[in-house]
Amino acid sequence: MAAVSLDHGLILAAILFVIGFVGLLTRRNLIVVLACIEIMLNAAGLAFVVAGARWGSPDGQVMFLFVLAMAAAEVAVGLALAIRFRQSLGRLDVDDADEMKG
């Protein structure tokens, strides 16, 4: 199996990151926003793994495990927030949560 080159890996990570970021900016459903954040986290994780493979070091994969753990915690908190959000505002539109405006 031919090794994936560093450039290809990083470009894929960048594309995933941008997709996640654009989704974050444009989508208003809180669940989709959370999913977008997951995509961005995985883009960062992919960059770690590719870079680790390039230098023949296990550090990249170790870091990815940390990212996974953190993503799991984040989802737990995020979903709890989503439930509270829905209970207090009735729907899951993030634009409804603008009570902090100046």
Next chain:
Amino acid sequence: MLQLLWIVPALPAAGFVVLALLNRRLSRRAAAVVGAGSVGLSALVALLIAVSFLISPPPGDAYRQVLWTWFDVGELAPQIAFYLDAMSVIFVVVITFVGFLIHLYSTEFMERDEGFTRFFMYMNLFVASMLVLVLADNLLLLYLGWEGVGMCSYFLIAFWQKDADNVYAGRKAFIITRVGDTALIVGLFLLFTQLHTLEIQPLMAGAAKEWAAGSGFAVAAAALLLGGAVGKSAQLPLQTWLPDAMAGPTPVSALIHAATMVTAGVYLIARTNVLYTLAPDVRLAVAIIGTVTLLYACFCALAQHDIKRVLAYSTMSQIGYMFLALGVAGWSAAVFHFMTHAFFKALLFLAAGVVIEALGGEHDIFKMGGLRRKLPTAFWAFIIGAASLAAMPLVTSGFYSKDLIIETSLGSIDGNAWLWLGALAGSLLTSIYAFRLVFVVFFGDQQTEVTLRPRWRMQLPLVVLAVLSVVAGFVWLPDWMGNFHPFETFLDTALPPMHTLASSFAYTGVSALLTSLVAVVGVALATVWLVESRAALKDFAARPTPHAVQGFWLRGWGFDWLYEHVFVIPVKWFARVARNDLVEPAFSGIAWLNLQAWRALSASQNGQLRVYIGVAGVGLAVIVAFVVLR
């Protein structure tokens, strides 16, 4: 024993702190105990100190207690130090003792007032400040007490602050006395720059040594201090605040605006008598101001129909007598009159307070009448006070002190016939208005129903002060009554002795005869006019000319009108005009700029999470691009 001196002002100060900190947590009873008790204890300590001072006078007839150095800046290092000599002993005893009686009276007088604790808090602070004023060893500490009593006077005049008129009266008193206070502090600056100390005793010694009699500095310093004294003691031309100061509760009028604070000017001049000896012209001015004020106030008092305003003008007039005495170098006579006046004027005010309370807050004397039988204590107290005020011969303290001043105004080396005539005429007018008050308030037909009678806490101070108003004069008998004048002997240790050209049996006897005659004639006139032919008096007062004159006197000779037009209206006009001057746009421009910046920033805080993220993303992209492409 004298080491306890610091406790005398410390006790009321501690009372103030306790009342201020625990304000609403204290019950009325506790507040009364703290408020009156602290002054009572202070009076006891003051009495002990006075007795030990009399029995074994300290070396040099003065005791100095240094507590700590206030601050130390360059040449100026004033100390918190007290100076006790014969004059401060008398002031301290009178202040604490009369102060305690008035506090005791207030515990009943203010009983149903919602600001009970606040009242005692201010009163205690006042007593503490007044004691600092009369005990101060240096002029700066004296000035601290001076401003302290002025501040408490403002608080207490405006005590019933829900009525805008009372607050206006408080502001008026504060601002007018401020005019005098400014002169006083400028005087202190002058003394310090010239003589490099503010400690009173070295300062006076230095002035006597370095300044020739009549020299420019001496005249300027004496005149500036006189300015302060005139403002505080409500003498012409800064007298207009005192009648309005009657807006405060009656015990306040008795304590601050009769017995103690308004005599601070007399204390200041007597304390710095060396300066006035060096500046004979200024001293003459003191005598003239005193005489003119005493006559002015007598005429005003004749026309008033608010019981407290009559007493306010009579206070002004009696302080005029004290100024006259100071002006003719009768320092001890002024202090003597201060003491008797503190007793009989406090008595008059407290008796007036009983009458006002009994009639449900009525101040108009023509709505009183016939209270003789209903309020016997107040009646007798008022009779004794009025007799003392009118200097009824032999049995009143006011007679001895006022006769001494009248006699000195002619007999002193600085006296002259005009001052004497003024003082004598003032005495006649005083006895007329004093007994006008008695006849209108206590005789005739009853106009208003008595709803409240005084209990013991209001009656006891009346009795004590009435006794003092009678006996306090016997400590300094005139020469024709024998050679008994311990008060003068005592005061001579602190003040220069009085130089009278004619102090013989015949001279003092004739003077006393004249004073008595004038007083009796005044009472007789009041009796004839107000009791015998009251209808004729009414007809006379209704005629155009007397009516106009009465109105003129009622309004205090138009001084308020004059000041309103010369000062108040122009200043208000200027403030209105100056609102749109050239500097204004610069400041409002800054405000406008800030407002716009706030609007812009506020608009960016729209609460939209997606916008925040977008902006953060753009910012991150810019930073990354900057770092990478640099």
